[in-house]
Amino acid sequence: MQTCSSRKSRSTVCAGFTRPLTTLGGASAPQFNAAASWRLDPNVALRDEEFGALAYHYGTRRLVFLKSRDLVEIVRGLDAAPDARTAIAAVVDEASVPAYEIALARLAGSEIIRAA
Amino acid sequence: MPPEAFALRDRFKLGLEAPICLTWEITYACNLACIHCLSSSGRRDPRELSTAEAMGVIDEMAALKVFYVNIGGGEPLIRPDFFDIVDYAVDSGVGVKFSTNGTRLDKARAETLAGSDYVDIQISLDGADAATNDAVRGVGSYDTALRAMDNLAAANFGEFKISVVMTRQNIPQIDEFEALAARYGAQLRLTRLRPSGRGVDSWDELHPTTQQQRDLYQWLLDRPGVLTGDSFFHLSALGDPLEGLNLCGAGRVVCLIDPIGDVYACPFVIHEDFLAGNIRDEGGFSKVWKESELFTSLREPTSAGACASCGSYDACQGGCMAAKFFTGLPLDGPDPECVLGHGEAALSAVAVALRPGPSQDHSVRTSVRLGARA
Amino acid sequence: MAEERINVEVVVEDEAETVVSADLLVEEVSIDGMCGVY
Numbered sequence: 001m002q003t004c005s006s007r008k009s010r011s012t013v014c015a016g017f018t019r020p021l022t023t024l025g026g027a028s029a030p031q032f033n034a035a036a037s038w039r040l041d042p043n044v045a046l047r048d049e050e051f052g053a054l055a056y057h058y059g060t061r062r063l064v065f066l067k068s069r070d071l072v073e074i075v076r077g078l079d080a081a082p083d084a085r086t087a088i089a090a091v092v093d094e095a096s097v098p099a100y101e102i103a104l105a106r107l108a109g110s111e112i113i114r115a116a
Numbered sequence: 117m118p119p120e121a122f123a124l125r126d127r128f129k130l131g132l133e134a135p136i137c138l139t140w141e142i143t144y145a146c147n148l149a150c151i152h153c154l155s156s157s158g159r160r161d162p163r164e165l166s167t168a169e170a171m172g173v174i175d176e177m178a179a180l181k182v183f184y185v186n187i188g189g190g191e192p193l194i195r196p197d198f199f200d201i202v203d204y205a206v207d208s209g210v211g212v213k214f215s216t217n218g219t220r221l222d223k224a225r226a227e228t229l230a231g232s233d234y235v236d237i238q239i240s241l242d243g244a245d246a247a248t249n250d251a252v253r254g255v256g257s258y259d260t261a262l263r264a265m266d267n268l269a270a271a272n273f274g275e276f277k278i279s280v281v282m283t284r285q286n287i288p289q290i291d292e293f294e295a296l297a298a299r300y301g302a303q304l305r306l307t308r309l310r311p312s313g314r315g316v317d318s319w320d321e322l323h324p325t326t327q328q329q330r331d332l333y334q335w336l337l338d339r340p341g342v343l344t345g346d347s348f349f350h351l352s353a354l355g356d357p358l359e360g361l362n363l364c365g366a367g368r369v370v371c372l373i374d375p376i377g378d379v380y381a382c383p384f385v386i387h388e389d390f391l392a393g394n395i396r397d398e399g400g401f402s403k404v405w406k407e408s409e410l411f412t413s414l415r416e417p418t419s420a421g422a423c424a425s426c427g428s429y430d431a432c433q434g435g436c437m438a439a440k441f442f443t444g445l446p447l448d449g450p451d452p453e454c455v456l457g458h459g460e461a462a463l464s465a466v467a468v469a470l471r472p473g474p475s476q477d478h479s480v481r482t483s484v485r486l487g488a489r490a
Numbered sequence: 491m492a493e494e495r496i497n498v499e500v501v502v503e504d505e506a507e508t509v510v511s512a513d514l515l516v517e518e519v520s521i522d523g524m525c526g527v528y
Contacts, residue, residue, distance in 0.1 A: 007236070007274030045209065047134070047181040051127055054136065056183040056521075058211055058234055063136070063183075065124055065517045103515040110518055121514045128524075137521060139528045184521055188528045215528050238528075279528075305522070346525040360523035370526040382526030436525075 032105030034085040037116040038078045044112050048072065055112045064110050070096075071103055078113060125361050128369050131415035134180035134405065136369045139188060139383045142170065142201065144375050144478035146190040147219050150242075150253045152281065152315040152322060154384055155374070157190040158480035163376040167197045169396070171204055173373060176401045178208040186213045188383075190375065190478075193220035199228070206234045213238055215279065217257060218264025226264075226271035238277040238305065239264055244292035248285055252322075265300050277343065279305040282332060283322040290335055294342075305343035306336070308350075310384040311442040311452075313474055319443070320468075329455060330354065350435035350451045353428035364437060367392065367414035371405065379404045381414060384438035388475040421448025428456060435459075444471040 040046070047054040052066040053075075066072050073091045081087035088100045107113045145160035146153075165173070177185060185205060192198055192214050205212050213236035221237075229235055239261050243249025246258035268276050278297050280286065286293075290306070297304035311319035324332065333351040336342060336358055346360030361369075366381035373379055377395040380386055392411050393404035405411065423429045435451020443452040444466040450458035 007233075007276070045181065045183060047183070049132060051122065054181075054183075058183070058209075061184070061211065061236070061521050063519050063521045065519065067122070067124070067515050067517060071515050099515065106516040110516075124517050124519065136524060137527060139526075186528050343520070343522045345527050346523050349525055359520065360525070361519060363525060365524040365526040369524050372526075383528055384526070 032084075032101060032108055033115075034088070034101045034104070035083050037082060038084045038087075038104065038108070038113050039116040040075060040078065041111055041114045046072070046075070055107075057111055060111055062110055062112075064107065064112050066103075066107075071100065074100060074104070075107070075113065079116070125363050128361065128363060128365070129415070129417070131368045131411065135182055135371055136365075137184040137186060138177075138182060138371050138373065139186045140173065140373045141188050141190065141375050141383070142192050142198070143190040143195050145194045146217075147194065148191065148217050148254050148257055149480055150257075150314070151318045152252060152283075152309060152313070153479075154310060154313040154315060155190065155386055156313040156474050156477045156479050159478045160190075160194075161376050161478060165375060165377050165395075167200065169377065170197070170201050173377075173395060173401060174201070174205050174208050174210060176395070177205075177210050180402060180405075182210060184211040184213065186215065188215040191217055191219060193225075202232075202235060206232060212236065213277075215240060216264070217253070218261040221264035221267055223267050223270060226267040226273060230268075230271040230273040236277065237268065237273070238279045239302075240279050240281075241293075241296075242281050242283065243286050244289035244296060248289065251285065252281075252283070265302070269300055275301055275303055277303045277305050279307060279343075281309050282306055282324060283309055284324050284328060285322070287324055287328045287332055290332070294339075303341075303343060305345065306332075307345050308347035308436070308439075310436060310438045311471075312384040312438050313386060314479060316442050316471065316473060323453065326455075326457070329453060333358070333455075347436075350432045350439075350453060351455060353432040353455045357431065362431070362433070364433060366390075366437060367411040371411070373401065379408070381410065382438065384436070385441060386474060386476070387441070387472060389441070389472075390437075391475075419448065422446070422462075423448075423450055423458075426450075426456065426458070442472060444468075 041057060043059045044055055044057050052068050053072040055064045055066060070091050074087050077087045077090060084104055088097050092100055104113065141155055143160055143164060144157045146157040149158055193216055202212050211234045215238045217240050241249060241261045242252045243258060249258040280293055293304055309323055329351060333354050336344060337356060340359050344358060344360060348358055349362040352358055352362050371379055371381060372383045373395060379392045379395060381390040392408035395401040420429045423434045435454060437447055439452050440447050443463060445452055445462050450462055452459040452463050
């Protein structure tokens, strides 16, 4: 299992505080290729909650909350799906796809999912 | 269907199926006698959990999917099975941060620890120089802490945390703490002093002044990279919220397991009024977390009480339960350090003699009287 | 046949709404960001 130790790379970890909604924007989410194949990072564990799930990256110690059960289902379905867009479309309606693409982009930026 | 908007903070107030992380004090034994020790540590308790029982706690945490545990004490490295416990935790999928005064963090142990990717270390330090630090933590403790830091650096451990409890005496040194952390490539963590454990006696002399709180708040606001353990959420009434959930996590997303298996709402309320149960009881930790009366009540929506008319209540949530309890203030009123001064007014109405003392005392010299202060 | 014209303002609004929705879906919290821990 590939490890990513947060202690050796000082840029990570506790930079990940709860951020107020106004400072998060599309501009800060990295370019996300929804036509590519993605998977949950092998260093990440998911814990289901009633509202969604908790995602914890053992290497970076980053803690990210997935705030909808649909998003959790999408993330769990990434590995088996040919690409991210398919994984999203399998769970939510057309109108919701852009929002979930950005959510996945955010998860990629937080190292919760990675290109397969 | 678009998901309904909700704030995590509001959802966490209702509690979760398992803690997000928790504090686990594995021994009351300690080689130091810090005057503000939240757990009144010093002497090992004969009822301390055995190695097997400790492994059982880890099994439960793994089953509950608690991904990260904060191990402390007393001084956790005093336990002969310390490394067995840490290794077992990591192997079971529970990441570890442990808090130490550095006393047993010699070169060999530093090297062993440097070999693990899933163990974080937090060194306690309460002064940027020996005089300030040792006044609180005892003669030689500053040197011990720095020696430990040198050992971690020599072992190429990587980034560790330096954790400071902020007092009237050390707040003027915050820039020096920052420089010290930078020198070691360490992450600085500043936390709030609560009047807990032995702290109940020294709080009046140690806790920051009103102006110091304001200065600290501004300093932290300018440095989002400095950790706080979300312990200054009562300062958020001053303006923009600080980093973190800005929420009391006690009994809702965090809790304490103490060296004899008692489960408290958080490490700062080691008192029978905040005791939820014991992991040795049938159902173990899991049952205490999910079903104890105390935690159930902490997860019920609270009213603002005496703070209802204050516009800042949403920001500060009425402050810290531990701070109120151990200064004799009602829990449904202002924090003793309320930034708007409401706590000061409330405190003047409470006789010092009526402040609760800690329920138990493992101090080497029983300088803290049990029960009500005389 | 008249070409359909896209109302640019509406498109921008949709983007902003999409971004806000995504904020509502993912929230990062520091492992040190919960009070009641050592």
